[in-house]
Amino acid sequence: MTKVRNIAIIAHVDHGKTTLVDKILYHTEQMNDQKKLEGDLILDNNDLERERGITIVSKNVSVQYKGIKINIIDTPGHADFGGEVERVLNMADGVLLLVDAFEGPMPQTRYVLGKAIALGKKPILVINKVDKENCRPEEVMEDVFDLMFHLDANEDQLDFETVYGSAKNGWMGADWQKPADDVSYLLDTVINTIPEPQENQGTVQLQITSIDYSNYIGRIAIGRVTRGTIQPNSPVTLVKRDGSMVKSRVKDVFTFTGMAKEKASSVSSGDICAISGIENFDIGDTIADFENPEGLPPISIDEPTMSMLFTVNDSPFFGKEGKFVTSRHLRDRLYSETEKNLALKIEETSSPDSFKVYGRGVMHLSVLIETMRREGYELQVGKPIVLIKEIDGAKHEPIESLSIDSPQDVSGKIIELISQRKGDMLKMEPKGDLMHLEFEIPSRGIIGLRTLVMNVSAGEAIMAHRFVRYEKFKGEIPSRNKGTLIVLEAGTTIPYAMDKLQDRGRFFVGPGIDVYQGQIVGEHNRDNDLVVNVTKTKKLSNMRSSGADDKVKLAPPIDLSLEQFMEYIEDDEYLEITPESLRIRKIFLKEHERKKASNKAL
Template sequence: MSANLRNICIIAHVDHGKTTLVDFLLKQAGTFQEHQAVDDRVMDSMDLERERGITILAKNTSVVVGNTKINIIDTPGHADFGGEVERIMGMSQGAILLVDAAEGPLPQTRFVLEKAIKQGLKIILCINKVDRPEVREGDRINEVINGAFDLFCDLGATEDQTDFPILYACGRQGWCTMDPAEIPALLEGKKGDLKPLFDLVLDYVNPPAVEDGPFRMLISNLDYSEWVGQMGVGRVYSGSVKKGDRLISKSVDASGKPVNRVFTVSKVLSFKGLRQVEVDELEAGDIGLLAGLDEVHIGDTIVANETQEALPRIIVESPTLGMIFSINTGPLSGQEGEAVQSRKLRDRLLRFCRYNVALRFEETAQPDQFRILGRGELQFAILIEQMRREGLEFMIGRPEVLFQKDENGQVLEPVERLVLDLPEQFSGEVTEMLQTRKGIMSSYENIGHGRIRLKFEIPTRGILGINSRFKTATRGEGIMSSEFIGYVPFKGELVHRINGALISDRDGETIPYALESIQERGQLFVDPGVKVYEGMIIGECAKDQDLNVNACREKKLTNHRASGSDGLVMLQGVRKMSLEQCIEWIEDDEWIEATPESIRLRKKILPQNLRNMKR
């Protein structure tokens, strides 16, 4: 059976075309009927994935080519979701590494390639987006191939791995070729397809290795069905399983002690295209789903008897950031969503951490506050947005960097490799901004068309809150990506935010007349007619200290006749703060209040007479 199986994953940096390529793999393999309407990026099934245009969760699908079933795993490309990539690598024997023909290898390319090389996967290099105008000039494709080869060598690839096959593709047009001389004809309209990729997977990637012995399966992902409940997704290492079999889940409890749970398989499913179909039997080498487990965690091993050893648990790199989640204690609590109690908030956060092994849960000294440890601000923003869409109200604090200590007691902090693509005229301003945050430039590269690529080594603290400022400095034309590279001695204090906050000094509703005078003191975050309360932040102060203001003050009526322009209020513009911008902006003494309808900023201490206004 395993000889007619191939398990591959598609890995790349964000926006290099993984999900689009999978769309055409499914279409050309006959997964959809001719008359069937199919959306673009069909693998991005979450609303948040479609809205943001990124892959957040790793997903399984399959195609059948001849007599061979190819299980395909689409993985996220953003560094914050690297844990998704790490935990599914063990299900694959091969990987298709997509690299943008114009951008070349970027930080996440390095990250995912390193994981694939360590797993010993057979890697196919696919140079995607060869239709981009900047690629057709000069020898850019060969430069990208040489950069990829250098990356293989730098990451310690074996001689067999560095002898990788190369494909040239245009994912959005659904064709690829192994002959670069064919590219001009294909770009001019010659009919092409993805058959060279299918053939290469069948010839180059090995069938999954299987072990002798009873059934054994490693859970690498989780799924849920309203009909059968919790399901574990993984690859079968040995034996086979049928509906009704009694199996044992080898897991660990919260303290890390081994726990065995006996259960009966209620359903056995396999992937067929985008569907999960019930099958009579799941055999060694295949990837499938088991239902009937009341409690299952990623990394558990499912075995047929207690004498079998558990497979090594899935281990991902340690988190570098932490964020406090708290129940909503604001005056407007419960008016726009469900003001959850601490128990329900704790249960929800624990459930999310079970599905995502890159996140960790910690208790705090406060019974109504919990700390989540993760990789980056975007990962936290996705968790917050998912909880908001479930109708929950809660508060979150500023992300905090997780420090370590060496054997001598010296404090160490995480450092990242930051890669920036931007127009050359903005390089001076961007370089100065990063150097004030302890960044050290390691590379300056001219990539053509008036654009440059800068590489910095910078503490994780220096990246927090920098994305929006970088976008502003480059007029929205810059691209930023980063990769965690290790820990270094603490580099000293950093200034996070120079400006103070404009804080409402009373409860009420914002009045245009009051906001007109307040806007002279700084930048407003709220429109007229918005409910505010004492301690709620309504804007950014122009000075370096907090300022209490009355946003509810109405104009006093008099007996004097007003002029024609009197009463006409002109607001200069309100900065609408997104969730990510709020996470970047807040300080340690501030909360973000998240509800299904609103994102508010507030001080942790609401009464103004108890707060220190100096920064």
């Protein structure tokens, strides 16, 4: 058996995890010079990950160092991808906890670290970005120790090694004030600290923890061999999560080398591999011995905390931009997503055109929507709804731990915003030039909060949150306090008409944009909805020239991201999503239909 170490990397969004893995690949010469010249982050290889600077899907990389194979698993840092994290940690024997030398451990880091400690994994602390001004590596190390203590780490886990460095500058060492030449100190620490996988006796067992896909060989199962040896063309039994068994056959077995997969003649217990040829498998199933199959316990997945209605696009602009527009397309795509996205659940509704989709949070659902959008789908979604549970006859709702680092002069306004949304403050302390605030707040209160916090802090606040537990329902939370500007008749937005309406509110669209009746084009200054005519042209008389209009000055439209739009809409509105546009509309496009519906609701 080749000597193997399996490590998962845990880090908060943007703390430098993917950059570090890139540097390890360069150092162990698993990377050719061509890639070096391109200078791109190799691991975050899908467009969404690169744009957002976050890891969404875990990835496997393997390097050879001093005759030992090190399998590195990159984990998502955001709590919304909890389903992904849980599975990944099952493949590792230890974790690299990567934290920023200024920010220290963040709520998302805490979430994944808690999972790793509960599973008994051995941690190594990597304090990154020590080249930053006003960094505080010693204090951060103390913070991490306190955090591990609070997470009930055992003595062996609390006795962790600490490595300091700057992934961006390509070094890791024992002392943050003495830069090293490369990342070899970190790799030596991994080999000396992380235990070798145990050699388990018995028949073959491998739990499928992630799924890859190839156009040539179809679905590929990825997992760690827990027992025995897997060889190509060997018969196996697939033990499903529900306990049923299916006879099958392994076609090819691949191991990871650098970023690539290579065919192997056999893979022994402790190593991570990819397998082709097996049909109809799901994440959590076990590939076991053909004659004496023994399944591994199924992976537990965090429950969804939020639901959204997904429906076909029935707006007047239906089918103009997308390739996939029917309910069959939408249905097939959503169900195919549940195969690899374990934390996602789909429920049929009474209407054949709409589906209830349950997920871990706005970020989790927005990544799915953005991916579908780029694949050419058109759809509409309703307002995100937090799931309320009935416990002992009383309503309970999900509560989240929220941390905000904001400029000190706006911290008072932020505290006021959060207390309006039933949040309780737990901690307030200075952190460098910023003020560090910690709260517990209902998940309902977080929907739409980011936009308000960013407006108050002029975009300077750093906000992170994670699910903690269910608590008794906290009562009503005020939602959006402004009404909307609704289009009266279809046409193209005219600068002259928009100029006359500027004192009524702010627009989401600019001039020269096609709009339809019932579409929402702006936010009203007051709390009621206002129907406006943005397509009205100026009547020309023989006294006025058409050129006199050119001096109209319009404020730039508000540019909202997909997540901000999802958080902005109300119960009687839909967000229309097409490959090129995001539009908000009223569910009932005609004014008399809206009045009828509101009278019914009363």
